Amino acid sequence: MKLAIFGAGMIVKDFLTMIHDIPEVELTAIMGTPKDLSTMEELQKTNQIKKIYTDAKECLADPEIDTVYVALPNFLHYQFAKMALEAGKNVICEKPFTLNSIQLVELKKLAEAKNLILVEAITNQYLSNYQSLKQALPELGSLKVIECNYSQYSHRYDAFLAGKILPVFDPKKGGGALMDLNIYNIHFVIGLMGAPKAVHYYANVTRGIDTSGILVLDYPGTKVVCIAAKDCSAQVTSTIQGNKGSIVVDGPTNVMKDYSEQLNGAESEQVDKKIHSHRMYEEFKTFNQMIKQHDMKAAKERMQHSMTVMNVVDAALKDSGIKLG
Structure with missing residues (x-):
């Protein structure tokens, strides 16, 4: 490349x-x-x-x-x-x-x-820890609830409240909590579950932009909540709950430094399959091979995933009345 x-x-x-x-x-x-x-x-x-x-x-x-x-x-x-x-x-x-x-x-x-x-550069789809987590999902039995929270108080939020509009809080520039932080959660969930049957976005909107919000994705038998905030903060974590156990990812869904799995009645097991300390390594390693081999089939598969994510984004923005660009 x-x-x-x-x-x-x-x-x-x-x-x-x-x-x-x-x-x-x-x-x-x-x-x-x-x-x-x-x-x-x-x-x-x-x-x-x-x-x-x-x-x-x-x-x-x-x-x-x-x-x-x-x-x-x-x-x-x-x-x-x-x-x-x-x-x-x-x-x-x-x-x-x-x-x-x-x-x-x-x-x-x-x-x-x-x-x-x-192709879209979205780290979590290429991380070995994410691939390992996907393979472990059947061990959890029937998935019931997934919750992802990626909330970080933005140092730009105070300026926004004072009337200074920076790109991250500018609807004309594609800002907002959904596009900045929750997009990682959406990719994380879509990569596991595919397209949802319904999408709702409950956003805190100020001057046309979502400073925080709760995205609800509905799947048959599984309910998903994706939280992101730039106007407040909380522990950044994701939990997948099934009737036979659960998986917890501490930290952002774009990093996935490791995760823990706990089956019913068993001790929690820490899992770390990463092959490089930097979250972007595995995606660019893959991109280099894709381009070297001109692997249009792989590019098409990645595009199908990205299109599903963008359809969810469209539905979320429409549901909340937010217009970007």
């Missing part, structure tokens, strides 16, 4: 602490705005990135690049993923893939027409 990174924010800096452990990924370029130039120059120096661009079209015209990692703010995902696909580049796009399913369907059709790989 000869990669161009679009963005120079926190997620990119975090990504760069890991990617050198996958030497097959060549850091061909980084692209950002002119105001990002000094940051990109520092990142180039410390991470051996070949080229810097401040113009996306110029970057996408570079024949050395075969893949673009879109790590820009939420509302820019669709625009720049589309540009990259039109330029003939494979695309890895940060979560949330797009702001709605209409945008995602368009990108999907474009990728298929161009015979290009298009």
Whole structure:
């Protein structure tokens, strides 16, 4: 993979602490705005990135690049993923893939027409601990209740209350607790359960954006609650309850450092199958292989999952009356 990174924010800096452990990924370029130039120059120096661009079209015209990692703010995902696909580049796009399913369907059709790989960077789907948890689910018997809580008080919330609208609380920029934090919980649940039969989102909405909310997903015989908040905090944990036992994941559903399983009448067992300390390693290892082998079948499977997630997002936003973009 000869990669161009679009963005120079926190997620990119975090990504760069890991990617050198996958030497097959060549850091061909980084692209950002002119105001990002000094940051990109520092990142180039410390991470051996070949080229810097401040113009996306110029970057996408570079024949050395075969893949673009879109790590820009939420509302820019669709625009720049589309540009990259039109330029003939494979695309890895940060979560949330797009702001709605209409945008995602368009990108999907474009990728298929161009015979290009298009995947969403969503860590939990690729983590060994998540795969191990999926395999353990039948041991819990009939699943009854799933609860995921990813709540973090945002240091930007005080500014928001004072009237300063930053991207994470801006509906025009795809902000809000659902898209920032609960999206991880949605991916976690959809990867286990598939599409729900009903979706309801009970959100605390201020100035058109959800600062916190409770998402309820209804499955035959199983009830799911996904909680996310940026205006308050709590222990970040997820619990899966079946009639024969339970599984508890301490910490965010995008990290899954480990989990514990307790069957009825037995001692709790701690499980940790991770193969790397960084949550992004396994997904990018998979993406590199997918692109190297041009595995369109795998890309299609991942897209089906992402489409199911985006349909849930659409339903949640409609249910709560929130309009993004």
